[in-house]
Amino acid sequence: MNFVTVIDYGIVNLGNIVRGLERVGARVCASADPDKVFQADRLVLPGVGAFAAGMAELSSRSLDRAVTEAVQTGTPLLGICLGMQMLLDHSEENGSHRGLGILAGGVKAIPREGVDGSRRRKVPHIGWNALQYPPHRSHWQDSCLAGIQHGEFCYFVHSYMAVPENPAHILAQCNYEGLAVNAAIGRDNVTGLQFHPERSGPEGLKILEQFVRN
């Protein structure tokens, strides 16, 4: 049986990621207990809303340390949306805020100006967009995107984007009106997804299944 602990730090709609993981056969428990998080077989860090608020909720429950230490011992961690962005060192969302620092890099606002300077890019980026290989990659076999075809569509909703320092930590990108947005990042036992696999139909569930089985 594949046990997954979803980190509960006060998000109201935790139910959807729990239902998604259960659908692909995981035994899921949502927990706000740092000990349980540290001891978990697998961790999912979900998230919607503002970066600073998310970090404050994590640290008020001592979950920031628990997640970081669990990752150091090799626990597989999947961060989703804000949960992905919080993996990085810092964010410029409404000021400057410190993240978990699990992956080197930062979180920046999606620029509204188009490549040609004249177009207005809509923010937030809401909708389905195709996953693509970043320049240095030609497959996803070593990640939880294994089994996903290049060009598969997933559901995004975000105004900020994760920018890892090391380009090798970029697993997948999407093209949002000419801008390369990092759709999936990661290294070793850590994966971050900007899109919502639990809201991306059967293909999204396939990504969760891969995470649960690996």
Next chain:
Amino acid sequence: MRNVRLIARLDVKAPNLVKGIQFEGLRKLGDPNDFALRYYQDGIDEIYYEDIVASLYERNSLLDIIEKTTRDIFVPVTIGGGLRSVDDVAAVLRAGADKVAINTAAIKNSNIISDIALRFGSQCMVLSIQAKRQGETWEAYFDNGREHSGIDAVQWAEQGQALGAGEILLTSVDREGTGKGFDLELLKAVSDRVDIPIIASGGMGCAQDLGDAVTAGGADAVAMAHVLHYGICSLSELREACQSQGIPVRHGLHVDNECAA
């Protein structure tokens, strides 16, 4: 590249899916969960439920339907109709909704837009505007197009964006349920003035209407009800029609490898 979202709009008078013409003359169509599940299996991009009676009778009957629906459906679900407070919003999000659409409550007290955006994020706060043409302009209506607010719909959209709305669901009261096409001038007037995504609603009768909403109206998404409920168009037909008009949609065949840095 911005892929246009195809949204199924399900008006619910619990426990039934209903459909009306200009919000009047309702017909029962069946169990909303059955329809939602079929649309999910056919590849719908999002589901939008509107509880069409809650705002009149001060009750909320959608929670059971949301809970049942989100057990089997793994695309975004938006809920509207009768949500009056941040607590109401928390209840539907807890039941499984991803976003809420707010109309009447925002007209009565626009602070609810920023309250919801701050608490749950802008991405979850959809401002629902029911616009009715008054000569050259449009007025925002509420209570399912029955009550008029005296507010200019285009200005209301701009104010909603400033207060933190993440999207606008723009319904033409005049076209709702008629199948005569979207009010393109209304769409254009609003899309020229706001930067957040706009969902066109009210009037879709055929695939061409969808293309017009995007190309002439500047819509980012299209909400459809009777064309789907009555089987006038299938989702695969709509996607093909979009592609032949050069409108990018999910599952399009145009994976483009040029990611600009």
